[in-house]
Amino acid sequence: MDAQVLSYDDEGELLQAWAEFVRKVDPDVLTGYNINNFDLYYLIERAKHLNAVNFHFLGRIKNVKTVCRSVVLQSKQMGKRENKSINIEGRVIFDLLLVLLRDYKLRSYTLNAVSFHFLGQQKEDVHHSIISDLQNGNEQTRRRLAVYCLKDALLPLRLLDKLMCIINYIEMARVTGVPLLSLLTRGQQIKVVSQLLRKAKHYDYIMPTYQGQGSDDQFEGATVIEPLRGYYDVPIATLDFASLYPSIMMAHNLCYTTLLKGTEMNSMQPDEFIKTPANNYFVKASVRKGILPVILEDLLSARKKAKNDLKNETDPLRRKVLDGRQLALKISANSVYGFTGAQVGKLPCLEISQSVTAFGRNMIEQTKNEVESRYKIENGYKHDAKVIYGDTDSVMVRFGVTTVADAMVLGREAAELISKKFVAPIKLEFEKVYFPYLLINKKRYAGLYFTKPEIHDKMDCKGLETVRRDNCPLVATVMNACLEKILVNRDPQGAVEFAKSVISDLLRNKLDISQLVITKELTKTEKEYASKQAHVELANKMKKRDAGTAPKLGDRVPYVIIAGPKGTPAYAKAEDPIFALENSVPIDTLYYLENQLSKPLTRIFEPILGEKTESVLLRGDHTRTKVIVTSKVSALSMFTKKKSTCVGCRTLLKDENDALCQYCQPKETEIYLKEISTLADLETKFNRLWTQCQRCQGSLHEDILCTSRDCPIFYMRKKVIIDLEEQDKLMKRFN
Structure with missing residues (x-):
């Protein structure tokens, strides 16, 4: 790696030079991995301890010191966690760890594990206990430390580029009107509140200040059609509603501003309002357009435009920006329904959320009935279609055909016909075929995922332990x-x-x-x-x-x-x-x-x-076979002496220095060669693991310092070292 190294005799001078470097470069974004809780916090505290005079002025506003305080972040999505809050005015502290915790479910969130998962690369892992020794050693050991530091800075930058984190978050901030820092540290509701305030101002509405305290009121959720469990060795077509809940809210004008209370509908004409399946009443769009449908229409039409622009764009950077924009618009649209149903929230409205799910249930049932009543032998089709499962916004259909291509033809036809039965913009789409399909239970299934007839795209699993993090x-x-x-x-x-x-x-x-x-x-x-x-x-x-x-x-x-x-x-x-x-x-x-x-x-x-x-x-x-390994730390181990056993037949020996009992002595050469072979296998395994670790650290001529607990090679290397030591002791018992 090309890097310019600046050396200082005094640590306080080093810190002040770093702070001056930040002010000179004048970055808009400071990024890294866990920089809030470790890097910046440590630098600030260390500078305070060493009395580095000008260090603490890292922001763009003169005379405002950068300070650190402890906060506890808590949200339903991320749980509860301790964090450090650091103010650097005029700059955004974009901590990559917070992004990954929010957006990805991983087994481990160490930089090593994350880099390997997304990039196939690992950092030069150095345990904190040997950093001083490396620094006080020679040029070669300090080089190891420098590479460790450089990789710690380089890997987050590569991750930011690969995952398009900054682009996606800037687009989300632009779409929702929420600052970058709040997107990282706040929950989902602030995005909807911000958009509501925008539209409320535009339409001269006043938004009430309200904080839901939760209640015992419950509403029925989405329909799950009882699954016909089994292993299906025939194509299963899947029909999905596009943006189901947002499209329901737009189609039926469901909003805070269109909800009718009490007997308000008595003074209106029957064609001016609707009654939802949940027995709530809303004004039709022809009388008064709701704010939520307007927000959703803007979001979804903007997403459609971004996706169309993405298809025609060739510049790689602009493609990333457009992809980030359409993703931000999709997430924002989907969060509007959840906002109305969050009882411990800023503005809960059960009438809206229960009406949305009620419409959704009816539509799933209607889709099932339409498919099974139309695609029958008596209507000229070769087989009777059967809906084997349905969940929230999709139904899985067995049309009875034997090829993926035939299932796709019928799936597209069914989606087009059934879409005409619903109010615009509600639309049923054909998306994929599973073949074969393993239906285990509600929300648990697996299958080969086809979007084109020739070859499957991937193996798709839902609700199975292939991705769950709470299992080994x-x-x-x-x-x-x-x-x-x-x-x-x-x-x-x-x-x-x-x-x-x-x-x-x-x-x-x-x-x-x-x-x-x-x-x-x-x-x-x-x-x-x-x-x-x-x-x-x-x-x-x-x-x-x-x-x-x-x-x-x-x-x-x-x-x-x-x-x-x-x-x-x-x-x-x-x-x-x-x-x-x-x-x-x-x-x-x-x-x-x-x-x-x-x-x-x-x-x-x-x-x-x-x-x-x-x-x-x-x-x-x-x-029926179970092996128990003897522990070195058992309660009685200090009082007991381990007895030697025969290497050949495992019987107890009188002399602990012997290798074989009298019955196995005649086969000494055979047993010795077998144990030598085991030792050679262990040495070969150790050499392969050692070489793999050297390649990972980028040098074949240096010791391995890695202590990464996220890497399976680390555990394997530890285990083979222990096995080698035990095998070596065993070999010494032979003359």
């Missing part, structure tokens, strides 16, 4: 592999055999510990949880061991469940994965089978195997 990686790995075999290879039996082999390996402790790490976010303090939680108990345990590296509020806590006495609750068996590896603490493999793997596997195989699912997967020869 093993669950997602096994589920994806099984679904691949069922859907892509059309080999359900092969999927069953694969699942059984993984269960066998799990119980025999043959799986890498990186596959068993569970992560959960520490969203509340211990007192705020109703019951004891595994990640909270572990965080407390780690705080006692080393408060400096212990997880803090808002962090995701990685842990494994270790073996313990019968009846010990899971929260008491949570342990730090590194601690478990280094001390050979045995893993509770039965916990992972019963509490992590069994339910997800049963779900996807039940439509195929039926009632015998559990007996096939969770019972049998493959579940």
